[in-house]
Amino acid sequence: MTTGVRKSNAAKAGPDRVDGRRERGRSSYRRIVEAMMELIVEGDLSPSAARVAEEAGIGLRTVFRHFDDMDALYAEITRTITERVMPTVLAPYPDQPWRANIGELVRRRVEVFETTLPFRLAANIKRYQSPFLMGQYSRVVMLERELIVRLLPASVRTDRIGVEALCAALSFHTWRTLRHDQSLSPDEAGAVMGQMVDAVMATIVEGA
Incomplete structure (x- = not known):
């Protein structure tokens, strides 16, 4: 009985975790674009990926996970x-x-x-x-x-x-x-x- 409840809870949590990852991904994507644009507006006309990551408050790998280059x-x-x-x-x-x-x-x-x-x-x-x-x-x-x-x-x-x-x-x-x-x-x-x-x-x- 307990095992069945656990499986049921896990099944319910699965879509929530997926949706959470997607939302975090969309949030990171937006933060990267906004950070790049903000840096350019502020006068950094050639920001590096590392600088964009720093401005967005995310890791460098995340930048290249969303953008190949x-x-x-x-x-x-x-x-x-x-x-x-x-x-x-x-x-x-x-x-x-x-x-x-x-x-x-x-x-x-x-x-x-x-x-x-x-x-x-x-x-x-x-x-x-x-x-x-x-x-x-x-x-x-x-x-x-x-x-x-x-x-x-x-x-x-x-x-x-x-x-x-x-x-x-x-x-x-x-x-x-x-x-x-x-x-x-x-x-x-x-x-x-x-x-x-x-x-x-x-x-x-x-x-x-």
């Missing part, structure tokens, strides 16, 4: 940041003249670039040693260009130099230079980017 961790951070900014990036534009929509794009770029700045700086350090980060860099650059060009009417797209100048003014490279290299505040950098874009638009010849 640092690329896998960067991939998860990329997914997290993408989910955060894509609603802004892909929000529809009003039915208004293209110049007004480019002005709206400037506002969105300032918001998105400022949110992603530390993570893109960190990725830039590693991308020449990481096929994943290099591929991600190329995809993002192409998407950012496409989002500009699709706002332009056909008569504007014929001005190739004007379009290229607009893409350069609205690029992350420009934002990084203003914020990181020239140490401008977000508001100052946004004002400079807006002025650059206005200057370029003033030179664009429609139907050239």
